[in-house]
Amino acid sequence: MSFRVVLALWLAVLGVAASPLAGQTLQRDSVSGDFILEFTDIDGVHHRMVVEPRDKISPRMAVAIESSGAGYVYRYALTNEIGPRTQQPIGVVLLPCPGGDPSLSVEPAPGWNASASRTARQPECEFSFRTAWLEPGQSVGDFIVRSAWLPAPASAWVFGRAKIASLPVSFEIVPDTVVEILENIQGSYFNSIGGREVHTLVPARSPATLDNPSSGLSVIRSDLDRACGELGWITNAGVCRSLEAKLEAAERSLERGNTNSARGQLGAFLQELEAQHGPQPGKHVSDNAYWLLKINVEYVLNRL
Structure with a gap:
């Protein structure tokens, strides 16, 4: 699969002009998983490098x-x-x-x-x-x-x-963009392609984010949406709906000024979370979802 678009976007983030991309291509070998980097040095000589990424792990x-x-x-x-x-x-x-x-x-x-x-x-x-x-x-x-x-x-x-890639020519005649590409493949950076x-x-999350219980429950509801959606940390739609209903009920209780009801509803939320957590068959809440929701809900509950 070609990484030309990824490369162009990444260089744009770094503030590198588009023109140095001339004569440079970056592709990934579908069998070995290595990157194939081709570039032209400052003297006009074309080179081809095989670069091993650091993602051959599970x-x-x-x-x-x-x-x-x-x-x-x-x-x-x-x-x-x-x-x-x-x-x-x-x-x-x-x-x-x-x-x-x-x-x-x-x-x-x-x-x-x-x-x-x-x-x-x-x-x-x-x-x-x-x-x-x-x-x-x-x-x-x-x-x-x-x-x-x-x-x-x-x-x-x-x-x-990974085996450290060696430049085929002197560092002084290698375009800066090529050096940046190599660092992105073999360095240790957030959002690295390697x-x-x-x-x-x-x-x-700063605790101040949840110090107001009403706004705090809104933040937690967003966490629940992500856990049930893109993250896949809660795997049963019925469990998601049930947990969401308890959070919404607690929010409505706080809007009415009924903190006792909100405490009870959040207590029921934690009980269901506990019951659905674990590796056993029929359990649908992963460790990540469990700790995310438990710690944040308990923080809010302690402020009611």
């Missing part, structure tokens, strides 16, 4: 969230599942993290490093291997993020170990 992330003092502990577990596309060990995990939370801290899993950056354009929590690549079929737990912020859906980016996106939960 990452699965799980998260559990617990209250701890004035904040929350997010515990992530990561598996590199065995599958037809799994050819690399995993070595880097990027999570978007709240730049506005001074209490933010991270702790690595055994054999890994952890760091939190608040200065980048996209504040990030990075976990990277130290002594233990995550080979196909292996799992590792206890990547920990501590934050005062509430959970919200977000995308983590996960990267495998990594794997994984939907998860991160501390991305």
Whole structure:
């Protein structure tokens, strides 16, 4: 499949002029999964490079969230599942993290490093291997993020170990756009075309967002819509309708000033969420949906 359009859009985001694209093509081999990059150097010589991306992995992330003092502990577990596309060990995990939370801290899993950056354009929590690549079929737990912020859906980016591409000519005569393309394929960046996106939960919601219970329930209803829709975290339409009805009833109770009824309706919401959560047959609420809705609803409930 051709990536010319993706390449053009990506370069436009970087503010690179369209003209350097002349003589440059980027395609992905459907068999190997590698990128084929062709370009003309500054001296007018044409080159063809095979570039291995860092997405030949099958990452699965799980998260559990617990209250701890004035904040929350997010515990992530990561598996590199065995599958037809799994050819690399995993070595880097990027999570978007709240730049506005001074209490933010991270702790690595055994054999890994952890760091939190608040200065980048996209504040990030990075976990990277130290002594233990995550080979196909292996799992590792206890990547920990501590934050005062509430959970919200977000995308983590996960990267495998790839052979570093070597430039066929001197760096000085390689167009800047080609260098940027290589970095985007083999670097560790959010929205990289060379990594794997994984939907998860991160501390991305300031508690102030839910301090007003009425507006807070509106935010939670949007979470429920996403969990039942694009994210696919709740797999039964009847369960979605039932949970939505309880949230709407609580909203109407608050509009009438009846906080006792709202408490009861949110309590019923949490009871159904609990009953529908789990890996057993007939359960329809995933871990991500469970923690997203439970933590946020409990926060609102504690303010009624």
